[in-house]
Amino acid sequence: MSLLATKDLTIRFGGHVAVNAVTCAFQPGTLTAIVGPNGAGKTTYFNLISGQLRASSGQVTLDGRDLSGLSASARTRAGLGRAFQLTNLFPRLTVLENIRLAVQATRDGAHRRGLNLWSVWSDHKGLMERADEVLQAVALADKAGELVASLPHGDQRKLEVALLMALESKVFMFDEPTAGMNSAEAPVILNLIRKLKEDRSKTILLVEHKMDVVRELADRIIVLHNGSLVADGEPAEVIASPIVQEAYLGVAPKEAA
Ligand SMILES: Nc1ncnc2c1ncn2[C@@H]1O[C@H](COP(=O)(O)OP(=O)(O)O)[C@@H](O)[C@H]1O
Ligand SMILES: [Mg+2]
Numbered sequence: 001m002s003l004l005a006t007k008d009l010t011i012r013f014g015g016h017v018a019v020n021a022v023t024c025a026f027q028p029g030t031l032t033a034i035v036g037p038n039g040a041g042k043t044t045y046f047n048l049i050s051g052q053l054r055a056s057s058g059q060v061t062l063d064g065r066d067l068s069g070l071s072a073s074a075r076t077r078a079g080l081g082r083a084f085q086l087t088n089l090f091p092r093l094t095v096l097e098n099i100r101l102a103v104q105a106t107r108d109g110a111h112r113r114g115l116n117l118w119s120v121w122s123d124h125k126g127l128m129e130r131a132d133e134v135l136q137a138v139a140l141a142d143k144a145g146e147l148v149a150s151l152p153h154g155d156q157r158k159l160e161v162a163l164l165m166a167l168e169s170k171v172f173m174f175d176e177p178t179a180g181m182n183s184a185e186a187p188v189i190l191n192l193i194r195k196l197k198e199d200r201s202k203t204i205l206l207v208e209h210k211m212d213v214v215r216e217l218a219d220r221i222i223v224l225h226n227g228s229l230v231a232d233g234e235p236a237e238v239i240a241s242p243i244v245q246e247a248y249l250g251v252a253p254k255e256a257a
Pocket of ligand 2: 043
């Protein structure tokens with residue numbers, strides 16, 4: 001069963017159809033790479049899924065539930081984690097305080113939804129243990145006491161991923177996660193995505209230009225072109241397909257380097 005799905009998802013900007021009737025389902029425990037030339041509609045597709053933009057028509061479902069009427073923050077609470085879009089990092093708080101707040105908000109939210117988690121929520125020790133576990137997972141435990149504002153850019157991004165873990169996101173969406181990163185920071189984030197994938201419980205969507213990264217990480221590749229889904233399948237098969245060779249790799253053949 002797919003966890004996340006889009007059905008005929010479409011958005012028009014004036015006369016321009018930026019995402020055109022995209023129907024696609026994403027399975028838990030898999031990483032799907034989304035590729036396509038600049039302007040293909042990849043970021044817009046993400047915005048429609050995460051709720052930053054409202055679709056002109058079509059649907060987004062999570063666990064079979066239609067998210068169409070929900071705001072971006074409600075979708076985050078429902079389990080859609082869009083990395084590096086969050087303004088949720090508190091720069092004047094420490095790394096640990098940021099994660100603790102996210103863990104607490106998640107447990108408090110679960111309590112408000114009527115689950116009997118009051119005892120868990122009030123269990124300070126459990127909260128601290130979970131926060132610590134999340135920081136260990138992104139290798140930031142040794143920086144728990146540092147102020148977020150003082151962290152290097154790469155560590156802030158790691159913390160944003162940790163925040164999604166603390167929020168218990170089911171879906172992790174990365175839109176060109178290493179863009180603007182230096183050569184020391186990029187592998188750290190890619191490693192983190194690799195680790196998330198090895199966890200096998202998350203559904204990961206990755207927009208990425210670098211074909212060597214896509215080849216290594218993706219279980220499946222979908223190709224967007226002029227807003228439409230034009231290819232979908234096994235990485236080797238999709239990369240070899242004429243549409244990708246022509247429409248995508250033809251645009252920037254050196255980007256694989
Ligand atoms: N808010 C917007 N208003 C008008 N046009 C937009 C808007 N957002 C994106 N577009 C257009 O939609 C198309 C797809 O853009 P985008 O999703 O950013 O492509 P990609 O991420 O694949 O490079 C482009 O033609 C872009 O100019
Ligand atoms: Mg984009």
